[in-house]
Amino acid sequence: MAASISDMEKLQKRMLVLSLHLRSSELQAEPFLGTNTCMSSAESELVDEVLSTNEPGNALYKMVAGKHRSVYEPIFYFFRHHPELVNPVEMLKDDHRELTMRQLKAIVHDIGFKPLTLLTEDPAKYFALTEAVGHIDLSLGIKLGVQYSLWGGSVINLGTQKHRDKYFDKIQNLEYPGCFAMTELHHGSNVQGLQTTATFDRDTDEFVINTPNEGATKWWIGNAAVHGKFATVFARLILPSSSSGNADMGVHAFIVPLRSMQTHAPLPGVEIRDCGYKVGLNGVDNGALRFHNVRIPRDNLLNKFGDVSREGVYSSPLPTPNKRFAATLGELVGGRVGLAAGSVGVLKAAATIAIRYSLLRQQFGPPNKPETVILDYQSQQGRLIPMLASSYAFHFATEYLVDRYVEMKRTRDDEVIADVHALSAGLKSYVTAYTAKSLSICREACGGHGYAAVNRFGSLRNDHDIFQTFEGDNTVLLQQVAADLLKQFKKKFEGGALTVTWKYLRDSMGTYLSQTNPVVTHRDGEGHLRDPNFQLDAFRYRTARLLQTAALRLRKLTKQHGSFEAWNYCLNHLLTLAESHIETVILEKFIEAVHRCEDKTGKSHLKLLCDLYALDRIWNDIGTYRNQDYVAPNKAKAIHRLVEQLCHEVRLVATELVDAFKIPDYILRAPIGLKSKQYSEYSQIIGF
Incomplete structure (x- = not known):
């Protein structure tokens, strides 16, 4: 009898697992629902079991979204069940402001988050919270940031215990909006x-x-x-x-x-x-x-x-x-960290909408055959697939930045503080600028339907645009990165040690600037081009070359014109140097993430994306590598061909890659970006 009961339990479990798999579209639309919902605890455990299978999308989900499921889940669930708090497509300014305040109060009072406590005790969860509420509405994400990162953060980080005692709780519960x-x-x-x-x-x-x-x-x-x-x-x-x-x-x-x-x-x-x-x-x-x-x-x-x-x-x-x-501004660096992470969230949403629509929309094709899905066109792949690779690359880079920020708050180590200051300035600048351009590309890639307000590219583009100015203008912040690189460069040749972010220049500056092996400059096999050692060396070579030449130019021009004019004469060179360095850091963190992934198929997908990120960046700056004879003509052509090949290979798994972001349909709210029934949902918007 016991065996019979056991068999029955196994059968019931298999039936439930099967039902969950059959409801896969629902699970993917509601990836963060767990014990906070009407599901039983057994169902919740089985959802976790299904999500933990070896499917690549689930393995990638664990790496890009699963870490902060406990933050995303209650936010998404609450707003799904409170449609009155979800932004309509059209709204007057005053109504929008009041709705945003109601949303913020709901997060604090109804859901029960304590943002200021998270900011001070668990910054990684705080930044996850800002990304989650940014998916609801970027105005909400920014208002939360103003209240807690800026107003609350300034009181706590620039004040002393008397200020914390007087203001902390009242800032947290919104009694003191500031x-x-x-x-x-x-x-x-x-x-x-x-x-x-x-x-x-x-x-x-x-x-x-x-x-x-x-x-x-x-x-x-x-x-x-x-x-x-x-x-x-x-x-x-x-x-x-x-x-x-x-x-x-x-x-x-x-x-x-x-x-x-x-x-x-x-x-x-x-x-x-x-x-x-x-x-x-x-x-x-x-x-x-x-x-x-x-x-x-x-x-x-x-x-x-x-x-x-x-x-x-x-x-x-x-x-x-x-x-x-410097100490005062250093305490406020968390704003830049949050903007970098939030911008990645915007890029994920935009890429999801554009790629899902490009997998749905058919246009033209061979005679007497079905029309071709537009993501099968090489031109569409070239616009969207490197963007998808970049969204993963930026995720791992900003994750590293958050970890460094947490370490900075814990240790108060001067070296870590300096590292976070420069890294946050660089990543905030680079990521927000890339996302701003990508939002326009996504809109154009979706044609006329991308122009419909309900499909959200317009609002995302307009709301995100100021990210390039918030917490420091991007051009100014990149100059800070360049200045820090030059300072570290000087320290190295005076016998000092470089900080953590610049460690790749510590012992190898001479190697990167030495005459390139003619054999290596001509190697064009796929194995060589997809070797992370080649990719990192190429990125590091470019940064080292730019750093050395910038230092020499500044030294010469300072003698002739003074330091201010010399800096101005070299400004474009310095901005390029800063961007090159940040691209190198991003690639390093992406390669590390590939190594960390334990799922075989998921790791293969990440390697595809990482190779595409690296080779696409090299191809976009191929003139620099050709001018320095770092890449021979045959190798340049091979890189271009391989970028196109990788775009095609990533296209074949694009659905799994955007699904791994686990942004539910009811949060994404763009009819052309839904997982299913896009056209019917879109038609209903205008009353059909």
């Missing part, structure tokens, strides 16, 4: 040039905040126009001195109340204006702020790196203004 007031009308990237002042008044033990001229108006301040009650205001700390006039101690951060807690009206001396409609992200209420003799307690100075006593005496644990300024 702003990050750094950017001014005349100053954005040049933070040291900010003009807002905070003058200490010894008689009252207060700081007096003033906007001295029109150019000092705080501008583009998220949360300011409607919801913000407080702001972290960056201003010049002025100390009156009887002997030598006022002493300017440089830019510091201050907590400034903006609105009454009871009436929500602006407080005396605080002027608030609405920046109005933007190109995108109209769910975020950006405003402008001016201050007229606004008095705040001395305790409202965020005093981790600089403090003022009751007697008006300034003190700091850091010896110079430049070090204080």
Whole structure:
């Protein structure tokens, strides 16, 4: 009898597993549903069992989405069952802002996330949260970032325990919605040039905040126009001195109340204006702020790196203004980390929509035969397949960046801090610029249907576009990467050690710059071209060459024109150097991810994508390699042919590759990007 019961249990289990496989489209549309749903615990365990099979899509899912399933699952499930909180295609600005605030409150109060706790205790989960809510609406992702990364992060990271005790819980539960007031009308990237002042008044033990001229108006301040009650205001700390006039101690951060807690009206001396409609992200209420003799307690100075006593005496644990300024900005680097990771999420969504539609849409074909799926055309593959490879490459690179950021917060190691600062600047710049271009390519690749607002390319493109400016203009950030490379280059030749990110230059600079072996320059076999050693050496050679020539040019031009003009004369060269280095780091992390994958088929798919990422980048810059005789003509042609071949091979598994992102249909919300019934869903939008 026991055997009979056991057999029956096995049969029931097999039937349930079979039913789950038969519901594969539903599982793929709802990949994160588990014990938070109406499924039984046994069904939930079996879902995990099905997802853990050796199918390549599932193996890849584990690597690109499964790590943070506990974050994605409740977000996606909640919004599926609350359609009233899902963005309509068309919405007025004021309605969008209110919906975004309702969504944020739902995440905190209804779902129960504690974003500020995650930011301080588990940053990796916090960044996963921002990516997940970005799939709901990028305005929601940015508003969450303003409240917690910027307003909350500045209070916690730039303040001391007294600020944490007073503000932490109320920022977390949205009782204190706030702003990050750094950017001014005349100053954005040049933070040291900010003009807002905070003058200490010894008689009252207060700081007096003033906007001295029109150019000092705080501008583009998220949360300011409607919801913000407080702001972290960056201003010049002025100390009156009887002997030598006022002493300017440089830019510091201050907590400034903006609105009454009871009436929500602006407080005396605080002027608030609405920046109005933007190109995108109209769910975020950006405003402008001016201050007229606004008095705040001395305790409202965020005093981790600089403090003022009751007697008006300034003190700091850091010896110079430049070090204080660098430490202040260094604490805010998490914003760049989040933007890089969030941009990858946008690229995944766009690639999913465009590739699924390209696998559905048929156009032309041989006479008397069915029309051809447009992703079978080499031209369509050339537009979309390298983009798919890049989305995987960027995922692993930003995952590494998040890990380094977590290590930085844990260890406070100076070397790691410097590494994260440069790496976050470079990845944020490179990834956001690539994604911005890709969104337009996806729109064009989907033809007229890509132009329909309901298919989301327009909103994704417009909402994401500002990512290239947020947290530092991309061109400025790339210069920071180049400057750090040059500093490390100088240290190496003075006997110093390079930091972790630049380690590939530490011992091999001479090797990469030596005369290339003529035999190697002509090798064009597929095995050689797909060898990660060849690919990495090519990337590293280009970076080393650019670094050496940039250093020589700067040295020569500085003697002739001075350092500022020399830098300007070399600026395009330096931007190319920074991009080359970041591409090298991305490839390194992709190769490491291939090695980590334990599933044989999944590993094969990742290797395809990695080879395509590497060889496509080499081909796109083939002129550099030809000019340096690093690649002979026959080898260049072989690389081009292999890129096209790899695009075709990746196309054959494109469905599995985009499905591994596990963005549910009801979250993707683009009819042409659904897993099935695309045309019927699309037709229903207009009433058929």
